[in-house]
Amino acid sequence: MAASISGYTFSSVCYHSANSNSDHEGFLLGEVRQEETVSISDTQISSAELLQVVEVHNHEPCAQLFSFYDYAGKVNDENLNRILKDRHKNVIGWYRFRRNTQQQMSFREQIIHKQLTQLLGVPDLVFLLFSFISTANNSTHALEYVLFRPNRRYNQRVTLHIPNLGTTSQQEYKVSSVPNTSLNYAKVIKEHGAEFFDKDGVMKDIRTIFQVYGALQDRVQAVCGEVEQNERVKEKFQEEVNKLKQQIALRKQKSAEEERRLQEAQNPEQRPTPEENSEPPETSLLSRVIFHTPSTPERLGPSANPPSYADLLSLQDDSLLPSLSSPTSAALLPRPQAVGSPGHPSPSPLGLNPSPAPSPSTPYLGNGDGSSSDSLDRQAAGQEDDEEDDDDDEDSSEYENLVSEVAQLPPVTASVLAQGRPAALSPDGDASVLGSQTS
Amino acid sequence: MAVSAVHLESDAFLVCMNHALSTEKEEVMGLCIGEVDTNRIVHIHSVIILRRSDKRKDRVEISPEQLSSAATEAERLADMTGRPMRVVGWYHSHPHITVWPSHVGKNQSTPLPHQFHNFSFHCHGKLFQLVCLRHSFSTTDVRTQAMYQMMDQGFVGLIFSCFIEDKNTKTGRVLYTCFQSVQAQKGSEYERIEIPIHVVPHEAIGKVCLESAVELPRILCQEEQDTYRKIHSLTHLDPITKIHNGSVFTKNLCSQMSAVSGPLLQWLEDRLEQNRQSVIELQLEKERLTQELATM
Numbered sequence: 001m002a003a004s005i006s007g008y009t010f011s012s013v014c015y016h017s018a019n020s021n022s023d024h025e026g027f028l029l030g031e032v033r034q035e036e037t038v039s040i041s042d043t044q045i046s047s048a049e050l051l052q053v054v055e056v057h058n059h060e061p062c063a064q065l066f067s068f069y070d071y072a073g074k075v076n077d078e079n080l081n082r083i084l085k086d087r088h089k090n091v092i093g094w095y096r097f098r099r100n101t102q103q104q105m106s107f108r109e110q111i112i113h114k115q116l117t118q119l120l121g122v123p124d125l126v127f128l129l130f131s132f133i134s135t136a137n138n139s140t141h142a143l144e145y146v147l148f149r150p151n152r153r154y155n156q157r158v159t160l161h162i163p164n165l166g167t168t169s170q171q172e173y174k175v176s177s178v179p180n181t182s183l184n185y186a187k188v189i190k191e192h193g194a195e196f197f198d199k200d201g202v203m204k205d206i207r208t209i210f211q212v213y214g215a216l217q218d219r220v221q222a223v224c225g226e227v228e229q230n231e232r233v234k235e236k237f238q239e240e241v242n243k244l245k246q247q248i249a250l251r252k253q254k255s256a257e258e259e260r261r262l263q264e265a266q267n268p269e270q271r272p273t274p275e276e277n278s279e280p281p282e283t284s285l286l287s288r289v290i291f292h293t294p295s296t297p298e299r300l301g302p303s304a305n306p307p308s309y310a311d312l313l314s315l316q317d318d319s320l321l322p323s324l325s326s327p328t329s330a331a332l333l334p335r336p337q338a339v340g341s342p343g344h345p346s347p348s349p350l351g352l353n354p355s356p357a358p359s360p361s362t363p364y365l366g367n368g369d370g371s372s373s374d375s376l377d378r379q380a381a382g383q384e385d386d387e388e389d390d391d392d393d394e395d396s397s398e399y400e401n402l403v404s405e406v407a408q409l410p411p412v413t414a415s416v417l418a419q420g421r422p423a424a425l426s427p428d429g430d431a432s433v434l435g436s437q438t439s
Numbered sequence: 440m441a442v443s444a445v446h447l448e449s450d451a452f453l454v455c456m457n458h459a460l461s462t463e464k465e466e467v468m469g470l471c472i473g474e475v476d477t478n479r480i481v482h483i484h485s486v487i488i489l490r491r492s493d494k495r496k497d498r499v500e501i502s503p504e505q506l507s508s509a510a511t512e513a514e515r516l517a518d519m520t521g522r523p524m525r526v527v528g529w530y531h532s533h534p535h536i537t538v539w540p541s542h543v544g545k546n547q548s549t550p551l552p553h554q555f556h557n558f559s560f561h562c563h564g565k566l567f568q569l570v571c572l573r574h575s576f577s578t579t580d581v582r583t584q585a586m587y588q589m590m591d592q593g594f595v596g597l598i599f600s601c602f603i604e605d606k607n608t609k610t611g612r613v614l615y616t617c618f619q620s621v622q623a624q625k626g627s628e629y630e631r632i633e634i635p636i637h638v639v640p641h642e643a644i645g646k647v648c649l650e651s652a653v654e655l656p657r658i659l660c661q662e663e664q665d666t667y668r669k670i671h672s673l674t675h676l677d678p679i680t681k682i683h684n685g686s687v688f689t690k691n692l693c694s695q696m697s698a699v700s701g702p703l704l705q706w707l708e709d710r711l712e713q714n715r716q717s718v719i720e721l722q723l724e725k726e727r728l729t730q731e732l733a734t735m
Contacts, residue, residue, distance in 0.1 A: 006702035006705070006706070007456075007457060007460030007461060007702065008457055008460075008702045008703055008705070008706035009702070009706065009709075010456070010460060011453055011456035011457045011460060012453070012706060012709075012710070014452075014453070014456055014613070015449055015450070015452065015453040015456070018449040018452060018638040018640065019449050019640040019641065019642055020640075021640070057705065058705065058706070058709040059709075060713075061713070063720070103608070103610060135633075137633055137635055138444075138635035138636065138637060139616055139617055139618065139633030139634055139635055139636060140614060140615070140616040140617075140633070141614065141615055141616075141636070142612055142613070142614045143612070143613045143614070144610050144611065144612050145610070145611045145612075145613075146608070146609060146610050146611070147609070157608065157609040157610075158609065159604065159609045159611075160611055162460055162463075162601075162602065162611075163698060164460060164461055164462050164463050164602075164698055165461055165462040165464070165659070165694060165695065165698045165699065166462065166463065166464050166694070166698075172687045172690075172691075173666065173667070173670045173684050173687050173688075174670075174676070174680050174683055174684060175670065175673060176673075176675070176676070176680075177675070177676050177677040177679070177680040178680075180677075186677070189677060189678045189679050190677075190678055193678030193679060193681075193682060194678070196678075196682050196685070197678075197681075202671075203681070203682065203685035203688075203689075205685060205686070205689050206667075206685050206688055206689060209688075209689045209692050209693065210692070212696070213660060213692055213695075213696060213700075216656075216696055216700050216701075216704070217656055217657060217660075217700065219704060220653050220656065220700060220703055220704050220707065221653060223704060223707045223708060223711065224649055224650070224652075224653045224707055226711055227644070227649060227707050227710050227711050227714065228644075228646050228649050230710075230711055230714040230715065230718070231643040231644050231645075231646075231649070231714060232643070232646075233714075233718055234642075234643055234714050234717050234718050234721065235642070235643040237718055237721035237722060237725060238642060238643070238721060240721075240725055241721055241724050241725050241728060244725065244728035244729060244732060245728060247732055248728060248731060248732055248735065251732070251735045252735075255735075
């Protein structure tokens with residue numbers, strides 16, 4: 001089997017994933033076709049092979065996790081239809097983006113995949129897994145992707161090609177003609193070759209193809225203009241929704257405070273002591289930050305005195321994040337994504353970074369860590385049972401904090417990357433030529 | 440002094456990825472537009488795709504006209520946003536090769552003849568020609584970056600590494616890194632400083648990023664046209680050779696349309712449809728929240 005995805009679709013998935021504050025998933029739309037390849041051997045016997053080619057044309061992102069399945073991994077047909085609408089027949093697979101996890105399907109994903117295979121009626125449904133890892137100092141990030149055929153034996157993996165221009169160099173142009181003194185040759189090619197050129201000496205085909213290109217570019221511009229308008233409309237609605245959510249959150253907070261004050265006023269002897277208070281204010285405020293983060297953070301202006309980057313990264317104790325007084329601005333800060341460490345202070349002038357041991361992870365803002373959302377959900381649902389762990393020790397957790405060693409990293413950075421990834425996932429030193437060229 | 444971090448807006452990140460994934464045979468490059476705040480954090484709001492003056496496989500150059508256009512674009516963005524936007528960095532791709540910027544080889548001999556007056560790229564008589572020579576492990580990324588930093592200490596370099604596959608596990612990989620250069624002592628080799636980089640969520644794609652994205656097919660076509668014009672002006676070619684060259688032009692333009700313009704148009708249409716759906720859902724959510732607020 002061969003598989004391909006356009007660079008634009010691939011980038012779009014990366015874009016949606018980057019905007020997501022937790023794991024991200026969606027469906028792959030495209031088509032599967034059979035290609036016949038004929039191979040001829042020395043024995044003059046040609047053998048034809050049928051190659052299945054999966055072409056991913058676009059993707060349908062899910063707005064949030066658990067949008068078509070529940071915590072037990074049971075797929076909801078109705079929700080599935082609501083997401084896919086009339087594009088059922090175009091679904092050829094689905095994808096998942098996770099941070100700092102193994103490149104293996106989790107147990108839940110396998111369960112979901114089996115159900116999707118039946119519900120969608122695609123016997124060879126594929127699964128594309130994206131995994132995101134970073135160096136400890138967040139200077140380098142890697143997005144790894146594997147295409148699985150889970151319905152095949154041994155969960156077969158398929159190389160995913162990204163068709164591209166290949167070479168756009170102009171080396172194929174000829175700057176000189178092959179020397180030829182034959183008068184007949186010159187006469188014939190001049191007489192019949194003239195058919196290819198117009199009165200200006202320009203090749204007719206060039207004018208034609210240029211017209212095609214021009215028309216296509218005009219259409220691209222036009223659709224781009226529509227998309228731009230659409231983006232602004234969506235942005236405006238998103239801002240309004242965010243404002244409403246903030247107002248609701250504020251009202252709820254005020255009413256909760258009023259209720260508490262009222263209770264305290266009515267029963268002063270039952271006022272809770274600080275030691276008895278099971279919910280420290282920092283935690284409750286942090287909770288409010290997590291659950292009430294606007295989905296589209298506003299942009300911080302340079303005059304807004306953003307919190308110190310070093311402060312954010314070097315959070316070591318339970319002290320409040322400096323921005324917690326303003327949940328909106330807290331959500332604006334980029335999510336530390338390094339594995340296991342609180343991030344790195346600014347590098348030294350000589351570029352020599354210390355090699356920190358793994359330390360308590362920086363708290364994510366707004367479920368930046370996929371584990372936070374899922375672990376909270378799991379705790380809430382109480383779905384995590386021992387059976388899952390017993391069955392799949394290797395991929396028991398979707399959010400294992402495992403990072404591969406990248407051998408080509410400088411020693412100072414390589415040492416902070418934890419082991420855990422199969423040794424086969426070696427760095428990119430022995431990269432191979434990849435991608436289909438369309439020329 | 441080195442910058443403390445880079446915040447790359449996700450829509451600018453999208454354009455960089457689109458550009459890097461457009462070809463696996465050559466390095467592509469562009470400029471980053473944004474601002475630097477008081478905490479030495481570089482905020483990249485958009486990028487500009489650049490034409491390549493030199494299409495040889497192992498080098499990337501920027502023409503002076505493009506550099507000047509980049510400055511103009513930065514000024515336009517500054518007018519739009521009301522913020523002091525400028526060119527704050529550059530990016531380029533490493534197809535099939537390591538993401539780490541390589542250091543200058545001892546045999547590097549390409550001179551850097553001129554210098555810009557400042558990084559607003561207004562060419563005052565002289566022009567700065569940046570050349571990024573790349574051999575297998577002796578590129579000039581770090582030195583090129585150092586040249587930029589002579590004029591702007593906040594200038595950062597981004598590299599996107601793509602089209603990498605682990606054959607054993609069939610795992611593909613795309614990496615991106617951020618760096619600056621430093622010279623420990625005068626006259627010594629430049630060293631790379633790793634700079635933390637984060638992609639900042641930006642749910643809607645900005646106008647400038649969209650315009651940059653659709654600029655790629657136009658740039659590719661212009662490059663092809665320029666090359667063909669030079670070839671076409673050669674008068675000593677026989678008709679067969681001219682037909683051959685015309686066919687090469689047609690073939691290359693067809694490749695560009697099928698590999699770039701077509702998928703770009705498809706993505707735009709998909710985005711349009713996704714946005715329409717999102718707007719409907721947002722409208723419903725707005726109504727629901729308005730009702731909820733009214734009952735409180």
